[in-house]
Every structure is written in C-alpha cells, then in structure tokens.
Amino acid sequence: MITLTEENYIKAIYHLGSNGEKTVNTNAIAEVMQTKASSVTDMIKKLSEKNYADYKKYQGVTLTKEGRFVATNIIRKHRLWEVFLVEKLNFSWDEVHEVAEHLEHIKSEKLINQLDAFLEFPKYDPHGDPIPDKEGNFQHIEKITLAKAEVGSVYKCVGVDDTSSSFLKYLDSNKIALGTIITVKHKEPYDNSIKIEIESSEIVVSQNVAKNLYLKKV
Numbered sequence: 001m002i003t004l005t006e007e008n009y010i011k012a013i014y015h016l017g018s019n020g021e022k023t024v025n026t027n028a029i030a031e032v033m034q035t036k037a038s039s040v041t042d043m044i045k046k047l048s049e050k051n052y053a054d055y056k057k058y059q060g061v062t063l064t065k066e067g068r069f070v071a072t073n074i075i076r077k078h079r080l081w082e083v084f085l086v087e088k089l090n091f092s093w094d095e096v097h098e099v100a101e102h103l104e105h106i107k108s109e110k111l112i113n114q115l116d117a118f119l120e121f122p123k124y125d126p127h128g129d130p131i132p133d134k135e136g137n138f139q140h141i142e143k144i145t146l147a148k149a150e151v152g153s154v155y156k157c158v159g160v161d162d163t164s165s166s167f168l169k170y171l172d173s174n175k176i177a178l179g180t181i182i183t184v185k186h187k188e189p190y191d192n193s194i195k196i197e198i199e200s201s202e203i204v205v206s207q208n209v210a211k212n213l214y215l216k217k218v
Helices: 004-016 026-033 037-049 065-087 096-103 109-118 165-173
Strands: 053-056 060-063 154-160 181-187 194-198 201-205 213-217
Touching: 004 026, 004 037, 004 060, 004 065, 026 037, 026 060, 037 053, 037 060, 060 065, 065 096, 065 109, 154 165
Parallel strands: none
Antiparallel strands: 053 060, 154 181, 154 213, 181 194, 194 201
C-alpha cells in the first residue's frame, strides 16, 4: 500500500525529472518537499524497494515504469478534481489547487473513473494542463509563452505555468482567461515588457507575466 507521503515524493520526482524520465538529484527534491536531503535519501530508498524508483548513489533518482504510472494517476486525479470544483461547484481557478492537493490521494479507482465519465472525459484542467487518461497517456498541445510570441500575431490563451493564487487573480483582474484572444502589439527592448490587446483594450504586462502565460497561434 502506497502512502500519501510516498505519492507526494513520486509526483515531485516526476515533475522535476521532465515527466519522470530524467535523473533528479536529492537536493532538488529536498527543496520542493521542504525537508533535509538525508530524509529524501531515506524515502528514495523506500521507493526503490517498492520498485517505484531507480536510485543510484551520488547520481540521483529516476522513476520506474511503475513509478511513472503512479505519478500520472495522481496528476489525473488532481486535474479531474480541479475540473469538478470549477465546473460543478463554482470554484474560481485560483482556489482549486490546494483543495485538489488533498483530493488527489483518494484511492478509489471506481470513483475517479466515474468522475471522469461524469465530467464527459475532459482533456484539460482549468489551468490548461492536459489530463492523462487512465493508462497515463497525455494529449499534448502545441504552445509557446507570451514572452516568445511574435509582434503583430494573434493568439489564444491555452494555459499558465504559474498556478499561484496571486498570478491567477492578476490574470482575472486583466480579463485574461483560457480562450482569451490576445494580439501582441509591441515588445519593449528596455525591460522586455509586452503590450497586448484584449477585447479592444491594450495593457502592458511584465516579462514575468509573459513567461508564465501559454498561447496558441490562431
């Protein structure tokens, strides 16, 4: 039986290691988990014993096939719950992450499969991230950040990299959401700020905002 803490470690390794395929060092995991490197090493050894991870001393850790499946299953549950909270319980997109962090550890496979069906098998969560199916397969989307967008081109907002409440509230205050049509008007060489047009109104966003907003050309 896998524990909640083990699931959190597996998810952290998965994200840090580019979907669980690259080697991750213990210090990086310790920073994310807010614990000591020695505690990380102890946990990684436990995960290795359960065949969820492959640990090599002084080199780092990767996830096994079983570990990657656990990770994508956690992510699937998390993102499905976010969709449910937004679409059915009227949560805003800046409120759902913390609640979903708890709900993602529910073990009932039947519940999650029925939740998926109830929501009509959504492909993306409220932040634009793809939802894996029950086999762990993702539907990827071609996207770039606003920071890399071309001046004069028109794009649709398809996701965010920063899911913090403060960033999402900032986007809401500027009428930026998934599906918003954005025209790139000007890039300022001095500070890399970008002038964009939304619904006939122009605003200037910082480079920090631009690198956290995903777009798709329309």
